[in-house]
Amino acid sequence: MDNKISFIGVGPGDPELLTLKALKKIKIADVIIWTDSLIPEKILDFSKEGSEKIKTSSLNLEQITSIMIEKFQAGKTVVRLHDGDPCLFGAIREQIEILETEKIEIEVVPGVSAFQVAAAYHKAELTIPDVTQTIILTRAGGRTGMPEKESLKDLAKHNSSICLYLSARHVKRSQETLLEFYPPETKVIVGFRVSWDDGWTSLIELKDMEKFSIEKKLIRTTIYIISPAINNSQKRSNLYNPSYKHLFRNK
Ligand SMILES: C[S@@+](CC[C@H](N)C(=O)[O-])C[C@H]1O[C@@H](n2cnc3c(N)ncnc32)[C@H](O)[C@@H]1O
Structure with a gap:
């Protein structure tokens, strides 16, 4: 059992855009609580056999966190999957606050937005x-x-x-x-x-x-x-400009 609950950003949908850390955590989870309205089901293909998958689209905050607390306290490894990166419009703060009142340690794994x-x-x-x-x-x-x-x-x-x-x-x-x-x-x-x-x-x-x-x-x-930057080739950057010297290219 993991001694914390991980909030994992799983990226926008393509499983190949998962980080290695996200993948590792999904593979060992006993319980996967996932935002089914924004995450394609194939992200769950990496889960271990027999793991429990819980969709959140029809649940409210209290229902989601109660499930997380109950499963965690029963000794399960619990992960909470969010689409993209959890820090962006993920509503993670309110979940984490409730879990922390139960003295549950939390980890957030970033994802591609x-x-x-x-x-x-x-x-x-x-x-x-x-x-x-x-x-x-x-x-x-x-x-x-x-x-x-x-x-x-x-x-x-x-x-x-x-x-x-x-x-x-x-x-x-x-x-x-x-x-x-x-x-x-x-x-x-x-x-x-x-x-x-x-x-x-x-x-x-x-x-x-x-x-x-x-x-x-x-x-x-x-x-x-x-x-205005898309398809705009007005000016080249200094970084790769031959006349621009910096720490790693000073000749
Ligand atoms: C609740 S927000 C979560 C954003 C997410 N945390 C992120 O970093 O991408 C959901 C919104 O993110 C955007 N979004 C998330 N995944 C997307 C995808 N695969 N394609 C296009 N937009 C996406 C859409 O604007 C969607 O309405």
Whole structure:
């Protein structure tokens, strides 16, 4: 039995994007509690025979944590799987707080987030010198409100790379706001169920974001990356510039 409960980021769906650490933990778990609405079932193919798999999509916080506490206290090795990286919109804090009141030790294993995979599929660098050096990971406000100072309008003013999670239902409003600050031709990577068997990504322009999303009936498991850096070859970096000397290349 492991003496702690592990919260494991399993990446966006492709099992090959699991970290070795995540894989090891899944393999030895007696009980796997998993976010079935966002994690494809084939991630569980690595689990050991006889392990118990519990879906969380129909459970509330108290039900989830009660199961974790009960199984852990019964001497089982318990893992909690989250899609992508747990620190991003994972609602892990509230689970961990309850478990810690039971004096249960917790470990968090990071994972690859959806935006990284969508960017990789398009060979995109989201930080190009003199274009943008900043990536904002955020969401459009919906039922979960946004802090006022983090409205999309305020964030868009920076003209940086913006990754919108959990925002497909709010694409109309998001596009309108972004168009106030970004040119209509700004490139947008849209990814649906990126790295799942039925997943895909597309490169479109900001002016078409809403229309495209409606055509593709996007409601959930969608990531948007809006960035002036995508397909922008304005300037090369200093890092590999022959005239730029640094610690590892000083001649
Ligand atoms: C509750 S959040 C969790 C994000 C996750 N922790 C991460 O790091 O990717 C769920 C949202 O993440 C995005 N997402 C997660 N997996 C995705 C995937 N495979 N393809 C596209 N978007 C994904 C979508 O915006 C989805 O609505």
